[in-house]
Amino acid sequence: MKRGWLLGVLGLVGVAGVTVLLLALLTNIFERKQEARQAFVRLVDVTEDTLDPRVWGQNWPMQYDSYLKTALPTTTKYGGRGLGASDGGPAEQKLGRDPWLKRIFAGYAFSLDYRDRRGHAYALFDQEATRRVTEKQQPGACIQCHASNLALYRFAGKGDIRKGFEQVSGMPYRDARDMKDDKEQPLVQHSIACIDCHEPKTMAVRVTRPGFIAGIKALKAKQGIADYDPNRDASRQEMRSFVCGQCHVEYYFKGPGKVVTYPWANGLKVEEIEAYYEREGFTDWVHAETGTKVLKAQHPEFEVWSQGIHARAGVACADCHMPYERVGALKVSDHWVRSPLLNLNRACQTCHAVPEKELEARVLAIQDRHHALLQRAARATTDMLDVIVAAKKEGASEATLQAAAAQHRKAQWRLDYVAAENSMGFHAPQELARILGEVIDHARQGQLEAERAMRKK
Amino acid sequence: MFFACLLGIPAGVGAFTFVYAKGFSYLSTDPRACVNCHVMNAQYDAWRMSGHRHTATCVECHLPHTGLAKWLAKADHGFRHSAAFTLQNFKEPIEITPRDREIVRVNCVRCHDGLVHAIADAPGRNAGALDCMHCHAGAGHGAGG
Numbered sequence: 001m002k003r004g005w006l007l008g009v010l011g012l013v014g015v016a017g018v019t020v021l022l023l024a025l026l027t028n029i030f031e032r033k034q035e036a037r038q039a040f041v042r043l044v045d046v047t048e049d050t051l052d053p054r055v056w057g058q059n060w061p062m063q064y065d066s067y068l069k070t071a072l073p074t075t076t077k078y079g080g081r082g083l084g085a086s087d088g089g090p091a092e093q094k095l096g097r098d099p100w101l102k103r104i105f106a107g108y109a110f111s112l113d114y115r116d117r118r119g120h121a122y123a124l125f126d127q128e129a130t131r132r133v134t135e136k137q138q139p140g141a142c143i144q145c146h147a148s149n150l151a152l153y154r155f156a157g158k159g160d161i162r163k164g165f166e167q168v169s170g171m172p173y174r175d176a177r178d179m180k181d182d183k184e185q186p187l188v189q190h191s192i193a194c195i196d197c198h199e200p201k202t203m204a205v206r207v208t209r210p211g212f213i214a215g216i217k218a219l220k221a222k223q224g225i226a227d228y229d230p231n232r233d234a235s236r237q238e239m240r241s242f243v244c245g246q247c248h249v250e251y252y253f254k255g256p257g258k259v260v261t262y263p264w265a266n267g268l269k270v271e272e273i274e275a276y277y278e279r280e281g282f283t284d285w286v287h288a289e290t291g292t293k294v295l296k297a298q299h300p301e302f303e304v305w306s307q308g309i310h311a312r313a314g315v316a317c318a319d320c321h322m323p324y325e326r327v328g329a330l331k332v333s334d335h336w337v338r339s340p341l342l343n344l345n346r347a348c349q350t351c352h353a354v355p356e357k358e359l360e361a362r363v364l365a366i367q368d369r370h371h372a373l374l375q376r377a378a379r380a381t382t383d384m385l386d387v388i389v390a391a392k393k394e395g396a397s398e399a400t401l402q403a404a405a406a407q408h409r410k411a412q413w414r415l416d417y418v419a420a421e422n423s424m425g426f427h428a429p430q431e432l433a434r435i436l437g438e439v440i441d442h443a444r445q446g447q448l449e450a451e452r453a454m455r456k457k
Numbered sequence: 458m459f460f461a462c463l464l465g466i467p468a469g470v471g472a473f474t475f476v477y478a479k480g481f482s483y484l485s486t487d488p489r490a491c492v493n494c495h496v497m498n499a500q501y502d503a504w505r506m507s508g509h510r511h512t513a514t515c516v517e518c519h520l521p522h523t524g525l526a527k528w529l530a531k532a533d534h535g536f537r538h539s540a541a542f543t544l545q546n547f548k549e550p551i552e553i554t555p556r557d558r559e560i561v562r563v564n565c566v567r568c569h570d571g572l573v574h575a576i577a578d579a580p581g582r583n584a585g586a587l588d589c590m591h592c593h594a595g596a597g598h599g600a601g602g
Contacts, residue, residue: 012463015463015464015466018467022467025543026474028543029477030477032494032542036495329495345548345550353594
């Protein structure tokens with residue numbers, strides 16, 4: 001009798017356990033089915049006036065979670081070294097690692113402070129911490145990329161974003177940054193945010209930076225396409241690169257109004273951009289060592305990527321830097337924008353059926369070669385600077401040094417273009433090697449010209 | 458009465474779960490059963506655009522064609538896939554296991570034997586040494602499928 005009871009209780013517990021497992025399975029299947037049915041739930045209404053990413057995050061929590069991770073420090077062999085965000089301080093100095101940078105930027109704010117990158121979360125913070133901004137007067141133009149700025153532009157332009165952008169660009173940085181609306185609410189509060197790349201009604205990817213919209217229009221006009229509007233005319237796959245190309249580009253501040261302008265009217269290649277600047281008669285600053293009028297290049301990732309094999313194959317920035325991930329039954333693009341080296345399986349293996357270790361080795365082979373060639377080109381450039389400086393000291397006239405100065409301008413533009421580009425050669429290895437070859441040629445020619453000038457004197 | 462309840466409740470819940478989870482679809486050869494859980498959407502979409510879509514469904518290539526082996530493989534796939542999807546602990550992009558790759562290879566030869574027997578049965582070679590998919594990686598669902 002006693003044993004019968006025991007068996008009965010055990011049976012009850014066993015069957016209850018099985019029932020619990022079955023119900024757990026049932027709910028799990030139910031949840032997955034629900035996920036597949038509805039990609040997101042609009043808990044709050046987001047509009048053009050919803051600037052705070054936290055509000056968007058209520059509707060799109062998975063994207064928002066990964067977006068928040070851009071605050072995390074990441075490190076690859078050539079990028080993002082140093083403690084960076086982990087201790088709340090800025091990333092490591094590039095100037096300390098590559099002292100030649102200090103020389104090529106002599107007399108320019110970049111010789112004061114030039115650091116490794118951090119994630120999107122720090123775009124606004126870091127730019128206000130750099131000595132380039134704290135010690136030098138900078139224009140409101142910087143806000144075009146370092147902040148979520150649509151509200152500011154709409155307010156300043158009384159509804160017209162382009163007009164507001166032009167107005168803000170010319171203001172002193174601090175005035176633009178501290179601008180308030182009629183209700184005394186600050187207009188700039190966030191770093192790069194949801195609204196900068198997404199249309200709030202449909203969540204479609206869109207471009208908002210006025211500088212990019214004008215730049216791509218000029219580029220397409222050169223290619224024979226009149227009145228190009230990326231938000232209307234680009235394919236979705238193109239837009240998945242254009243959103244990044246809004247800021248990861250070469251640009252300059254045009255005229256006294258400091259309007260952020262992308263020099264693409266002539267094409268995207270390094271010599272096409274150079275020709276554009278020559279035609280405009282543009283110069284960023286006068287080099288402190290040589291007195292040469294030189295150009296500054298800024299992170300031309302979009303331009304360099306467009307010369308590479310991945311762009312040729314139709315692979316967008318987002319395919320590698322924001323690859324799709326599966327969360328439950330959903331496909332979500334990873335908003336933790338970072339180096340594909342940190343996410344090889346999603347970033348590369350979707351197309352390349354090759355082990356991760358092998359893929360990493362391929363990338364590093366490209367980067368190591370590129371790094372070695374870059375150092376060699378930098379050496380050629382500083383050698384040229386040495387001789388020009390020596391020639392000036394010996395009393396060579398400006399007229400006799402003109403040929404050397406012309407080579408300096410060309411060599412420096414190309415070297416900086418490659419060094420400022422963030423991929424250590426990977427976005428377009430052959431194109432960048434070609435440019436570095438030209439750097440070495442121009443630098444050595446400049447060196448010869450300076451020596452000739454020294455003898456002529 | 459007591460025992461009827463004891464066994465009836467889990468049986469009922471189990472039966473409902475089975476039907477709700479489209480359990481019967483897994484006893485069919487319908488390719489749509491393979492995307493019930495959406496993990497293989499990309500493969501399914503690519504197969505629908507591929508040259509094989511007219512002649513070979515998922516199971517033509519991915520299951521053995523002899524009695525017991527077929528059911529064993531079905532049970533193995535079923536268990537592994539449902540466990541992986543429930544626990545969400547699998548690596549992506551998904552990758553075929555060596556055992557399942559061998560099943561596919563045998564099936565390549567099963568249909569293409571007339572063309573490839575001279576290669577596949579070349580003297581002095583281990584029959585398994587020639588892996589069709591080494592070169593034809595896109596066959597079925599992929600570039601040039």
